[in-house]
Amino acid sequence: MIKKLANLIGEYKKDSLITPIFMVLEVIMEVIIPLLMAFLIDYGINPGEMNMILIIGSALFFSALISLLFGVLAGHYAAKASSGFGKNVRKQLFYNVQNFSFSNIDKYSTASLITRMTTDVTNVQNAYQMILRAAIRAPIMLLFSLIMAFSINARLSLVFLTIVPVLGLGLYFIIKKAHPLFKRVFKTYDKLNSVVQENLRGIRVIKSFVRDQEETKKFHQVSKSIFKDFSTAEKILAFNAPLMQFAIYTSILLISWFGAQFIVSDTMTTGELVSLISYAAQILMSLMMASMVFVMITISRASAERIVESLDEQTDLHNNDDPILEVASGDITFENVGFSYQHDKNNLVLENINFSIKQGETVGIIGGTGSSKTTLVQLIPRLYDTTVGTVKVGGVDVRNYDLHTLRDQVAVVLQKNVLFSGTIKENLRWGNKDATDEELIRVCKLAQAHDFIMEMPDGYDTHIEQGGSNVSGGQKQRLTIARALLKRPKILIFDDSTSAVDTKTDAYIREAIRTEIPETTKIIIAQRVTSVMDADKIMVIDNGNIQAIGTHDSLLTSNAIYQEVYQSQQVGGIVDAI
C-alpha cells in the first residue's frame, strides 16, 4: 500500500527531499538554543557580565531567527509536496475510475467513489504533510536532545526518561481504540454522500411525494452516526496532548527536585539545570510530535486503504494487445450469447441469443420490462462483456477492437441519458468536437430538435443546467439523439429514447434517420409498437430469450406476445398511425 502511494509522489519528490534538509537545520538550531541559555546564565547573568550577556544573547537571538527561517522553508516545501501528492492521488484515482467498466462501477457506489476522491485524498494528503514535517523532525530532535541531555547530566537524564515507556503504553492504547472508529466514520461518509446525492438529484420527486421529513430523518440518522463515531474517536485522541503535557510537567518537577540537590552539592550549575529542563521539554515534545504522526496515520490509514483498493481495481474490459483500429461495417452478429451481471453462468439474464443484422437495417426490439433489452444492446459497444458467446461488429469479435474505435462507431442513446452543464452547442459537440455549425443544425433537424432550440432565448447558445433540468423530458431526448447523430456512427441504438416524445414527432425522427442516414444500422428498443412497426425486422424478447424475429405483419400473425402488446396498445387507443 505504501509503495503504491509513494509512487504517486512523482514530480514532488524533490520538494519532499528538501523538506527534511531544512527540518534538520531547524532542529540543529533549536538544539543549540538551550546550550546557549546555559552559557547565558552561567557566564552572563550569574557573574553579572554585561558583555557576555550581549554576545551570548545575540547568538541566542540569531539562532532563533535562523531556526525560524529554516522552519518556514521546511513548512513551505512540505505544503507544496503534500498538496502535489494529493493532486497526483486524485488524478490517478480519477483516471482509474474513468477506465472502470460498468461492472467495476456497479461494484462501488457513486457516493463511495466521491468520498474516496475527496475526503480520503485530503486525509492522506494531510498525513503526508505531517509525516514530512514531524516524522523526520521528531526522531532527529529526540536524538540530538538526548545526546545533549546525557552530556550535561546522565543520571538526571535517566530519571526523567523513566516516564517514556509509560507514555508509549498510553499512546498505544489510544491509537488501538481510535483506528476502528475512524474506519467506520469513513464508511458512514459514503452513506452520507449517497443520501445527499440522492436528495439533490431527486429533489423534485421528494417534494412531490412530500417525503421531506422522511428524507431529513434519514439524513439525520447517518449524520448522527458520523457524529457519534467521530466524536468518540476524537475524544479518545484528545487524551494525547494532555497526556504529553502532564509528562512534560512531571519531568520538570523530577529534574528540578533532583537537579536542586546537584546544585547544592556543586556538581551542576544553574545554567546546566535550565538547559536540561529545556532538553527534557524538547525530548518530550519530539515524542508528542511522533505520537501526533501516529494519530494522523491512524486517521488516514483507513482512507489510504480505500484509495489503494480503488487504485488496484482492475477494469475487466481489457483492450486487445493488437487491437483493430477500424470498424469495417455496421453488421452485427450475436452468436450463442449469454450474459450475467455477476459473471455467473448459472444466473444468466440473457441466454442463447443468436441473430444477425446487416449494415443499414433498422431493427426494432420489443419486450416486457426487465426482459433484458437494455442489457442486450449494451453488449454491442462493450459496455459489458458477454459471459458466454460472441458479439461481432463488422464481422469481428468486439473484444478484438480498440475500445475507443468500437465505441466511436456505436452511438447509444440510453434510456437514462444525461446532458451536462454548458450550452446546447457544447453538449451536442460531445458527439463530435470538430462538427461545424451546419452539421449541428442538420442533425438537430433530423432529431426534430432544431425548432424548439430556435425558440429558446439564446438558440444554440442556451445554457443547459446540470443534468438538463431546464429542458423538458422530450426536449432532452431529442438533444441526446442529435448528440448521437453528430458522431456519424455506423451503428445507432435508441434505448427507449423517444418515450417522452409524442408519437407524431417520434415518427418524424424515424422517417428522417431512415432516409438521411440509410447506411447506418439502427436498433430501436421501444415500448410502443408504432416506434418499431416499420422496422426491417422486429425482435421479441421475453425473459432474456429471443421469442421471435420477423416483420410487423408476420409477427402479428405468428407471435402471441407481439399480438398481445399490439392489441393492448390499440385498445388503449395509443397506436397513432403516422
Ligand SMILES: Nc1ncnc2c1ncn2[C@@H]1O[C@H](COP(=O)(O)OP(=O)(O)OP(=O)(O)O)[C@@H](O)[C@H]1O
Ligand atoms: N447493473 C445491473 N446490475 C445487476 N442487475 C442488473 C443491472 N442492470 C439490470 N439488471 C437486471 O437485468 C435484468 C434485465 O434488465 P434490463 O434493464 O436489461 O431490462 P429491460 O428489458 O431493458 O427493462 P426496461 O424495459 O424496464 O428498461 C433485470 O432483471 C435487471 O434487474
